[in-house]
Amino acid sequence: MSPAPTLDIQIQPPPNGDLNHVGQQKSQKQMTKAERRELQEKQRAAKAAAKGGTANGINGKAPNNVKQGPTPSTSNAPAPKKGAKAPETPIRPRSQSVSRKDMKAASAAIPDASMEKARGLRIFAHFGLPKPVSAAKGEIHPTIVRLALQFANFKIAGANARCIATLTAFKTVIQDYTTPPNTTLSRHLMTHLSPQISHLVAARPMSVTMGNAIRQLKLEISGSDIDLPEQDAKDALCLKIDNYIRDRIIIAGQVIQETAGSKIKDGDVILTYARSSIVEKVLLGAHEDGRDFSVIVVDSRPMLEGKRLLSVLSTAGIQCTYLLLPALGSVINEVSMVLVGAHSIHSNGSVFSRAGTALVAMIAKQHSVPVVVCCETYKYSEGVQLDSFTKNELAPIGDLFSSFPLTKPREALTLENRPNLEILNPLYDLTPPTSITAVVTEVGVIPPNSISSIPVALGRLL
């Protein structure tokens, strides 16, 4: 597919200026048709640059834009200019005020438009984009709305953090819920929770941890006693949620901290990648136990999460080295163990984790350095994933020098995307089981090829 036309780039106004343009256009309704078209094309090009990810700016502007031009004809007119059509797609699902006629026009443009959106990297179009929170459908609890915003802005990013935050928010939702007449809590509560869940998922694709926790919650809700007074049933559910957080996340973390910590010996050099809450705990725990070791924190753009780990570890008094991924090769020979966290773990033993982990694991394997993954069993996913391509997310596009979490609004950062330049930042990658030595879980240290026996182990636990 040919890249977008170059002319658009030259006339492309900065997206920040979009609002001004809108204002101008409104005031210039009396222009000639040709002038108007030219202006509109400019505007479209600007939005093409701003692309799908851009937020409410487009959202608010959309109706104006649509109202202005003779919609069906103009949207076909710039057909040869492929890049120009991109904006249609982001507009379509979001703006609810678009008239039916406009909708038709937009949908006519879909096949073309969705192709355009991906430009040169069309094959990555399916990756979940970090997207702004859409307008709420149905009753969304304020806590959920806030949480969705935090998810979308990567204020809460880790698998554990997201799961705990979700469950805690659900506790509030459950407490504020009243069963409507002529139905029971066990049958109706889930229909009340479903839109909340989809609202969260709209903000960011659901993590495996959240999926597992929500499945458990559904099970508990459907199993709750019909005859129980409402408040008691709600309290019981909240208790179940608390127990889940305690048993599967907090206590599991402590057990892993102990087990993995015992693998750290005096004089060891531990290498870790990016930042995992559980790895942080393991390292701090081993340090508290008086083990004398040093840590190499490997990090990479765009999120530079390792910086935070670095500051925590060095504050605790652990000797640290910080380097970026390209420098890994020069230090790997000094490393005695690689310790990484996980987003989820699959039944074939592959580990889905922050993009770059696979690279670290493979290099370590090549140098016979043991690779140990710390992972609670609730991150276990029955599914099998064969590559990091079929399912992935896109990381927020980070500024080169900004720290994480993002300090600038995301719209400002999308500046880096240009019509013939697409920035691709997959959030996760898949580490094959062959490059993993062991997975430390709360049920013990398990070799990756026996991960499928986790449910067996848990069956005994429950």
Place this chain on the structure above:
Amino acid sequence: MAGSQENADSDVCATYQRIIQDEQLSPPLAAILTLTESIVKSNAGTMFELVQALNDAAKVLKKQIPNSISLNAGCELFIAFVTLFPHESDSFAELKTELVQQGQKYAAEAISFRDKIAEATLGFIKDDSVILTHSYSRVVMKALLHAHKTKRISVFVTEARPRGLGLKTHEALTAAGIPCTVVLDSAVAYVMDRVDFVMVGSEAVVESGGLINAVGSNQMAIIAKAANKPFYALAESYKFHRLFPLSQYDLPTHNPTILSFAALQRRPTPPDKFSHDTVASGQSVARDGISETGIAPPPTEMKMTTEQMSRNPSVDYTRPDLISLVFSDVGILTPEGVSQYLVGMFAG
């Protein structure tokens, strides 16, 4: 109080030493029997106290007995059994006798595990097989002698320094009429192309599916892999151990002395070393004069000192990907199967 504690400690060790005298019993079984005896002797009044007493006894054994890995496997197995034992008996004394009986019954049954394994290996030993084994292992001996009844086999066995237990294997096999040759530990690669498969016993089988065995097994497995020969490990199920070594140095037997370099202050004493060297070179000159072809026995001066010996490991760890199959009384397992069995066995 401290005195009585010490007394009890030495008592546990003495019991263990007495039990291990039995040629048939391997360390894990001896450990189980020792612990059953300590149940008999203990005056614990509750389950909690009993388990604690057992843990203490196990700790003492681990500390006092060198090379504690397989012993530890037995202790863990028995303590897990005691903890999970359903106590339906009315009185605690009854429960205790019940536990002791169960322990002894298990140990008695466990002796027959080796026959089961020997039977299992039979299908993998073809007539006219040439087998390479390492050191001395009761279960391998049983398997070889069992196979000898129906099939013609010949065996290469390594010398297995420093304890030289390979000679023991050689003696027993020759006595049984099996052709057997002792090879040097350093000749494993030389002999590998002539053998059909490698069969070794084990100190413990660990959670990764790997193997802990007398030092030299690992290199044997690596060479077998390189030569595409199957590497079979024989292990009774009480040797399955909940341990996950990440490397050789992650084994519980590893200590700072192993592989350490001699202290530097030894260097500035050249006279001693110098005279040592001259003696050695003198010897070699003399030997060269005598014969070029035959390998003369090493002169006594060339032997390793005890101090040098102590810098060497007694066991090593073999990675699961080097092992073809693990034969045990619970079945013939792949290394992955072992780890799945272990995860299932010890979970919860």
